[in-house]
Amino acid sequence: MKSVTIDVKDMHCINCAMKLQVLEDDLPGVITVDASYRNQCMTVIYDDSLVNLNQILGAVKDLGYSPELTQ
Amino acid sequence: MLSLWVAFITGLTTGGLSCMAVQGGLLASSLASQIEKEVGDQEFKSKRKKLLRKKSPQIALPIVLFLFAKLVAYTLMGALLGALGSVLQLTPAMRAILQFAIAIFMIGNALRMLNVHPIFRFFTFEPPASLTRFIRRKAKNNTSLFTPLLLGVLTVLIPCGITQTMMAAAIATGSPLLGAALMFAFTLGTSPVFFILSYFATKLGTLLEKQLVRVVAVVLLVLGLLSVDTGLNLLGSPISITRVLQRNNEATASQTLLPPSQTGSEGEGVINLNVVNSGYEPSLLHAPADTAITLNLITNNTQSCSRAFVIPELNLNKLLPTTGVEVLNIPPQPAGKVIGFTCSMGMYTGEIIFDL
Secondary structure (H helix, E strand, O other): OEEEEEEEOOOOOHHHHHHHHOHHHHOOOEEEEEEEOOOOEEEEEEOOOOOOHHHHHHHHHHOOOOEEEOO | OOOHHHHHHHHHHHHHHHHHHHHHHHHHHHHHHHHHHHHHHHHHHHHOOOOOOOOOOOOHHHHHHHHHHHHHHHHHHHHHHHHHOOOOOOOHHHHHHHHHHHHHHHHHHHHHHOOOOHHHHHHOOOOOHHHHHHHHHHOOOOHHHHHHHHHHHHHHHOOOHHHHHHHHHHHHHOOHHHHHHHHHHHHHHHHHHHHHHHHHHHHHHHOOHHHHHHHHHHHHHHHHHHHHHHHHHHOOOOOOHHHHHHHHHHHHHHHOOOOHHHHOEOOOOEEEEEEEOOEEEOOEEEEOOOOOEEEEEEEOOOOOHHHEEEEHHHOEEEEOOOOEEEEEEEOOOOOOOEEEEEEOOOOOEEEEEEOO
8 A cells, every 4th residue: 555645736626625535436456536726736545555655646647637756 | 565466566567677787797797607608618629620500608597597596595685684674774984895795806807807817817706616516416517507606695785775675674574485485486587577678688799609708808897897886975975977067067057047046045044955756856966055944855655775865974874755745954165065866776876065
């Protein structure tokens, strides 16, 4: 089980945050997604035996956003 | 008791327009988020270079949901009012505070949509992830529709003047069932006007495509400023936009040499004020200083919220009959004093100047 915070600077409304939260239903291995339009970031808790970080970043890109790993 | 048909027809005619003026801001906020989402989706799809047919934002569904939520909320409120049989009247000052809160919400949201500063992102209601997860799993794909539902319910906090009249009638029924039926009939009546105005107003906006979010933001900004103005009127402030405009009109009127009979003075200490559907005539009254004044408020088939007459500074508050004359006694005022009056929603205003 791992947790990662990803900056998504191109969320332009709360619907974007809701769209990113859908990953917890659509991407196997993702347990929860807590996306915030206000903070322009998302925290993902995932099972690293089922999905890796690159797959998560790829899925965010597929949704049309530009993810960046928080330093 | 007011019949259900009368309630429905009142809603269909004057109620719809009056409610639109007061609650349009909430509906605009709800549509704004929907349009924002649609435009966002289109931008995202074009980023992926997919061939797309042009699609206008789906605004009919959020409007219907908004109106449905409003209908349910008011029906429940009617039941509550009928059951309690007691008035939950807000004072003008409380309504003014409510108007300022709505204004801050609308202006903050407009500035957020215009990307003025990241701080304005705090003006949006961001539901917790657990709540959106629950709604998403309950009603797949339709998470954004939660907003119009919530805002529709919130309209109970800002009833227009005519709605307030209906609420009083619901209390008078003294029965939860009749109170609910009355508010249901009235709110149902307001719905077609609400729908037609908001649907076509927004459809026109879709022609502007990408600029639409900005247009909506500007509309929100204007509505927000109007709410501030309404709040100022309710507090009896002399510096609201409406009052400044009225004074300018008065200045122009003086240049055109209005006969003294139109200044509203009707002999020593007695003033007549016509309360009409579009406000108060004349909107500027001149009265003698240091004299007790009798203010005759004359209504003649007046249906609008101008009937709910308020003088905030003197804490006078009167719901006038549709047709008739109500008398208000105003204590002596010093020379040069200006007292503002308004309808209970701060939409229509006027002033009495003690300078005779």
